[in-house]
Amino acid sequence: MVSLEQETLKIDWGTIWVSSVADICGSHSSAVLVLTRKENPSFMKTKVAQIGKSGGNFELVEREIPEPGPRQVRVKVEACGVCHSDVFVKDGLWPGIQYPRVPGHEIAGRIDALGSDVTQWKREQRVGVGWHGGHCFVCDRCRRGDFAMCVNRKVTGIDFDGGYADYMIVGAEAVAAVPDELPPEEVGPFMCAGVTVYNALRNSGARGGDVVAVLGIGGLGHFGVQYARKMGFVTVAMGRGADTQALAKKLGAHHYFDTNSGDTVANLQKLGGARIILATAPNAKAISALVEGLSPDGKLLIPAAPDEPLIIPMAPLIAGRTSVAGWYSGTAKDSQDTLEFSGLSDVHPMG
Ligand SMILES: [Zn+2]
């Protein structure tokens, strides 16, 4: 058996892909962690980058290479996205985190070992692991097939050790197959921001030709604009400043509304109102102001939590039969669909 020694842990800031717009999104991927390894057959241990305690810094520590349980697989990590949500682990902002903990939920790698009961994956198969880290199969929600809403669902890199490591162990149900054409460093962002907005839009009730408006063009939003266009919606991007227009158009927006100038609600209503507003900028005030830009039966869909509560005037919701809703990520199969759709329709994380 060949084991790997991780000689250096390098955050390759040269591959930052949304840092320039992180202030708009503020909640999703901003860099790619690149693990550099050296083959060393005599060395049976591996290294992980863990957080030892709430508020602690990253520590590079040596561990035994973990073995998968009967229904688990071991993934040899090739790349892991760095996400703002990793701060939940670093600063202890997620209830019940047990330390030490290895963060990282935007994982690309290969199946390295299979548990005895795993039949659906093969060794060396390319896979991704995302935010949804598994489900129990036995709670009432699982029994209804709604695995994302499992009462015992796990989050990768929070409830169990994630991808800031050479190897990680995960339930076989939480693994997505990766299409051959996608390089490892592109996979990570799809496993978090990508699946969240892809899955939000495809389940939103909007139909081809409907107006879908995306607020914010950061980690989530830049995917949102691309998916809205590729899914056949009249695509509106809404960002701050005229400078963002060129980016919005490049991502496929038919229309760009600068929220710093002009009346965004009036502009939306000129298009008949938005069937869906996907609010990816975690700014409560900006989100609340858009309710009146919805079409009848429109929905304001929020996949990233603003820091402040929303204050929503109810009269327009009642008059237009509109609604405000959250959206929660998706399962590994949703991630796999995201990867496949993105490959087929040329959607990419922004370089
Ligand atoms: Zn993430």
Ligand SMILES: [Zn+2]
């Ligand atoms: Zn369950």
